[in-house]
Amino acid sequence: MDWLSRNLPYLMAGISVGGQYALIAIGYTMVYGILRLINFAHGDIFMCAGLIMVYAATVFPVYISIPLVIVVTVLIGFAVERVAYKPLRTAPRMSVMISAIGVSYLLQNLALYITGGLAQQYPALPWISDVITVLGVTTKRVTVITPPLVILLVIVLVFLIHKTKVGMAMRAASKDFETSQLMGIKINSVISLTFIIGSFLAAVGSFLYFSNYTGVTPTAGAMPGLKAFVAAVFGGIGSIPGAVIGAFIIGISENIIKGLGWTTFSDAFTFALLIVVLIFKPTGLFGEAATDKV
Amino acid sequence: MSKKKEIIINVALIGGLLLILFILERFLPATSMLFTVLKKGAIYALVAVSMNLLNGFTGLFSLGQAGFMLVGAYTYGVLTIPVAERANVYMYFDGGLIQFALHPIIAIILAGALAGVFAYLIGLPVLRLKSDYLAIATLGFAEIIRAIFQWDKLGPITNGSNLLRSYPSYKSVLFYFVASGICIALIVMMINSTYGRAFKAIRDDEVAAEAMGINLAHHKRIAFVVSSFFAGVSGALLAMYQTSVQAAMFKSAMTYEILLIVVIGGIGSITGSCISAFLFIILSEWLLRFLDTDTYIGSFHVPLLRSGFRKVVFAVIIMIIVLFFRQGIMGTKEFSISGIYHKITGKKKKEVKGGGADE
Numbered sequence: 001m002d003w004l005s006r007n008l009p010y011l012m013a014g015i016s017v018g019g020q021y022a023l024i025a026i027g028y029t030m031v032y033g034i035l036r037l038i039n040f041a042h043g044d045i046f047m048c049a050g051l052i053m054v055y056a057a058t059v060f061p062v063y064i065s066i067p068l069v070i071v072v073t074v075l076i077g078f079a080v081e082r083v084a085y086k087p088l089r090t091a092p093r094m095s096v097m098i099s100a101i102g103v104s105y106l107l108q109n110l111a112l113y114i115t116g117g118l119a120q121q122y123p124a125l126p127w128i129s130d131v132i133t134v135l136g137v138t139t140k141r142v143t144v145i146t147p148p149l150v151i152l153l154v155i156v157l158v159f160l161i162h163k164t165k166v167g168m169a170m171r172a173a174s175k176d177f178e179t180s181q182l183m184g185i186k187i188n189s190v191i192s193l194t195f196i197i198g199s200f201l202a203a204v205g206s207f208l209y210f211s212n213y214t215g216v217t218p219t220a221g222a223m224p225g226l227k228a229f230v231a232a233v234f235g236g237i238g239s240i241p242g243a244v245i246g247a248f249i250i251g252i253s254e255n256i257i258k259g260l261g262w263t264t265f266s267d268a269f270t271f272a273l274l275i276v277v278l279i280f281k282p283t284g285l286f287g288e289a290a291t292d293k294v
Numbered sequence: 295m296s297k298k299k300e301i302i303i304n305v306a307l308i309g310g311l312l313l314i315l316f317i318l319e320r321f322l323p324a325t326s327m328l329f330t331v332l333k334k335g336a337i338y339a340l341v342a343v344s345m346n347l348l349n350g351f352t353g354l355f356s357l358g359q360a361g362f363m364l365v366g367a368y369t370y371g372v373l374t375i376p377v378a379e380r381a382n383v384y385m386y387f388d389g390g391l392i393q394f395a396l397h398p399i400i401a402i403i404l405a406g407a408l409a410g411v412f413a414y415l416i417g418l419p420v421l422r423l424k425s426d427y428l429a430i431a432t433l434g435f436a437e438i439i440r441a442i443f444q445w446d447k448l449g450p451i452t453n454g455s456n457l458l459r460s461y462p463s464y465k466s467v468l469f470y471f472v473a474s475g476i477c478i479a480l481i482v483m484m485i486n487s488t489y490g491r492a493f494k495a496i497r498d499d500e501v502a503a504e505a506m507g508i509n510l511a512h513h514k515r516i517a518f519v520v521s522s523f524f525a526g527v528s529g530a531l532l533a534m535y536q537t538s539v540q541a542a543m544f545k546s547a548m549t550y551e552i553l554l555i556v557v558i559g560g561i562g563s564i565t566g567s568c569i570s571a572f573l574f575i576i577l578s579e580w581l582l583r584f585l586d587t588d589t590y591i592g593s594f595h596v597p598l599l600r601s602g603f604r605k606v607v608f609a610v611i612i613m614i615i616v617l618f619f620r621q622g623i624m625g626t627k628e629f630s631i632s633g634i635y636h637k638i639t640g641k642k643k644k645e646v647k648g649g650g651a652d653e
Contacts, residue, residue: 038426087617094355095620097426098557101550102616106609108547113602222546229430268441271434278427279419
């Protein structure tokens with residue numbers, strides 16, 4: 001019991017951060033499922049959402065700026081796909097990945113230019129940022145509302161994918177890109193929708209994530225992005241519940257490592273986990289085994 | 295044009311280039327921007343070529359270059375700080391553990407060797423992975439290396455997250471050109487050897503290469519270790535050029551920059567990587583500097599120009615190249631005297647299919 005009360009703050013922070021990673025990880029896993037592309041720019045889109053909130057909050061009240069951030073982030077995600085990935089649809093996979101790295105470089109530098117390189121103070125959101133006490137631990141309300149919100153969003157998403165026509169088109173496209181085209185699925189709109197959903201969740205994730213931190217820097221998205229990607233691989237790339245579970249596991253273990261006083265290695269742990277997973281179970285927890293045809 | 299004549303011309307050109315640099319150093323002040331840019335360009339040319347060996351010639355999409363540069367830079371710094379300076383540099387760690395200093399040249403070679411050893415160990419698990427998984431795993435390992443070097447328990451050796459400084463460095467731009475020139479020549483020789491042909495076969499089709507009797511694991515490992523060796527050497531040169539080094543600068547953004555240099559030059563072209571490394575450094579560090587400063591033409595304040603704009607312009611240029619000029623500057627061709635000669639005289643030379651170093 002003594003151990004629990006000492007480690008509860010880390011555990012709670014871990015669950016909360018895990019939920020935020022989960023929202024980013026879904027974007028990675030959906031895009032990878034269809035395009036077989038690691039969307040390196042996804043973490044930076046997440047960062048952009050944070051920055052837009054910083055600027056929007058100085059002009060508009062919260063009830064306008066939150067929807068505004070979501071709309072603008074979705075537009076950025078959509079535009080990135082149309083401009084940087086769509087022209088390369090028939091190109092080798094390496095070219096698309098390089099293009100993604102280029103977009104990431106562009107977004108980071110653009111953010112650097114706009115902010116002047118200084119960390120921007122993230123606005124305190126009413127209710128979400130309030131300080132509360134749970135089981136004797138003082139924390140922000142965001143820590144508590146993240147997990148149920150994430151689970152709710154995932155249930156909605158899973159319902160969308162398994163019960164609607166659009167969802168069926170998505171599943172078909174991720175099974176076989178070319179055949180689904182032959183079956184009359186408008187592949188471009190399916191891909192756009194994937195990016196829109198991913199960016200929407202990244203925007204929601206940014207509200208929760210940055211409420212816990214004081215500032216947004218141009219590189220703030222890189223690390224959460226990479227970790228969310230690892231979470232997606234860990235859970236089995238292409239699988240949404242897998243990505244969520246992977247993200248929670250990574251968030252919790254990372255914070256436990258911090259609690260043990262090994263802060264230097266909390267990032268390294270994530271990558272070590274990635275490598276272990278890739279070697280022993282490359283399909284992840286819930287991934288389907290793919291066979292390479294010669 | 296005969297092979298012998300070509301070699302003579304190439305040697306004469308390299309000699310001429312070094313002579314020009316030598317003369318320039320006599321006449322221009324040592325702080326001239328030209329030398330700064332040329333030194334950094336030479337270092338980046340080496341690391342870009344080493345990355346090209348992996349990504350362009352062997353088809354292994356690796357993003358670990360910054361990690362291996364870090365190993366090289368630290369090895370060089372740690373081994374060459376004069377004993378008298380150690381108490382000062384390692385002020386938080388009682389002067390550090392290592393109490394000797396090696397000759398810079400030996401330290402550079404050791405820097406490469408240690409990076410190679412790291413690469414061998416990392417390669418054991420990682421090289422089994424394919425394409426984008428390999429990319430993300432190497433990226434991850436680069437981050438792990440960075441975390442380890444910043445770990446304060448290793449402070450007596452690596453100085454924790456503090457700066458390494460006061461180590462000797464060569465000031466002449468000639469040194470950087472000769473050092474990275476030798477290394478690039480070694481890589482070119484490797485690419486032209488049977489190993490290089492095996493690498494290209496693996497790049498083009500792994501299954502077919504294996505069927506032809508190429509040992510995949512063995513050749514991939516060699517490419518990975520050699521590439522990391524030279525990345526380590528370039529890290530040591532970078533440490534030397536900067537006169538101080540800190541693990542925090544070798545982030546994944548650095549690998550991305552190197553990758554973009556390779557892409558601009560053309561994936562699979564050694565001379566392309568060299569040209570684009572110099573172009574990249576000269577443009578970003580020197581010629582486009584004006585984009586970063588507030589400018590007035592008469593009383594007209596030029597809009598947009600302020601700190602950071604240079605990098606935005608740069609990123610846009612890179613995106614344009616990636617999207618519309620996917621071949622980069624050289625594609626898979628090589629810049630060579632005979633190539634130009636044949637272009638001018640209009641004679642067709644024998645085509646070497648599959649791209650590669652044919653100079």
